[in-house]
Amino acid sequence: MNRIDRLQAILTQLQSKKVVKAQEIADRFDISLRTVYRDIRALEEGGVPIGSETGIGYFLDDNYALPPIMFTTEEASAILIAGKLISHISDKIVDASFQDALYKIKSVMKSEDKLVLEKLENSVKVFTGITNIPKKDSIYLQDIQKALVKSRILKLGYFAHYKQELSVREVEPIGLLFYALNWHLIAYCRLRNSYRDFRLDRIQKLEITEQTYHRKLDKDFEDYLNQEREQYQHFEVELRMEKPMALQLHESKYWYGHISEHEDGNFIVMKFLNPDLNGFARWILTMTDKVDILSPPNLKNMVGEMVKKLYEKYQNDLP
Template sequence: MRRADRLIKLVHFMRSRHRAITAQQIADEFSICTRTVYRDIQDLMDSGTPIVGEAGVGYMIDKQFYLPPITFDADELEAIGLGISMVRQWTDEKFAQKANEAFAKIQAVLPANLQGELQQITAYAIPSRPVLPWSVSFSDLREFIRKQQKIHINYIDEKEKTTSRDVRPLSLFFFSPVWVLATWCEKRQDFRNFRIDRIQSLTGLDEFFKDEEGKDLNTLILRETGAPLCDFNK
């Protein structure tokens, strides 16, 4: 990998992480030595990239920092096109519209020699089963998760039993054709998953939460997969 390409990928890698990341973790990700990591980080900082931290502790990047538009190769466009297709097919109209807008922005900045690649995508996401109807808003759920706002839900389980819960919404997971809301349940004091097609109603509460060890998404992912969230997101 060219060094210039690695520096760009390093910035994207750091922006995708919610916590400080060590030089060793970066070295493992890019198959380089820590000495090279220190040099790359210093060069990025010298060029004005807003990175804070130090060797032996960890590094973080200002999430408001954006790189200028870059180009994509054919396979990267293929991956982006497939992801957009999945959003169109398996989420709601509001999120699908955002996917269309993102696609238009990508198309607008592509050089002429790559414009044709968007018309030659070979992989698509087509529903193999009927999309399950929802009574609640998919986009509202995403917003509650993003804002870390507690919600109250009324839920019907597989035995047709109705329950009401106050939960911390942590993430949405897709198991075709089912979307599942992963939460920390205040009633059970444990993690609970709820199929969103079985949520009858939801209301945002006037209470917000912060990541709390033992109750956060990282703990849930570690419990379910045996791997930390940073590995899960790779």
């Protein structure tokens, strides 16, 4: 990116939020802080009223007005792709809000760029399987975001899957996580007196109360994530298999934590990091005799025990 384009992009970034840190600009454009300071000076010399506070960041004067931002075709196309995904990883309310935003983006585009998006609209699809799972009207994504912004306590009617029971919780939300194809609310649970992970599609009722709480959201959320990383133990697994078997695994190996592989004569040796050896052992059973377990030794024992139980169950049915 040349400097003129970067200056325009920095100006757009300054418009995007109330205060922008110099380090945020440096990280976005992969430039030094010294270069950031020079670019800010250049914008100021060009007549842009940029304010700053030491240790906080830069901001635009509230009275400074800029003309509407024009999107490039590539930028609008990227937003269209995001829209295709959002409809599958959110609820109907969030999807509708995003589509409204997309209409506004299209309204300021040039005619030729609008035609490009119209062609892409029907040429980009997201395939989620043969079965069509109905989308929920709401999984409370927007309500939880409002509670986070206003530091409001939430009252949940939550269905615990393992206990198969509904409970009422008062929680202090600190963040939203998307993993394992579901959204999760991370919050301090006043009933359990500790942080808990609540899957949004199991929340049957949600109320934003008038009560507020006092937590440093960024710090508490990051501390929670770091703690989870430390507790989330992974096991290193090494398998050797024939090349045709390796080709059959294709994309499925990544679901089980594939990290590397190399050729060994007529075989492929694969390495995995996986937190669930029991589930990994069941996956290995689907490969029958086409795979050798190189490590860890206890994985061999687990597979052997599973095979033994299967034999005992079906031995009378064998010819």
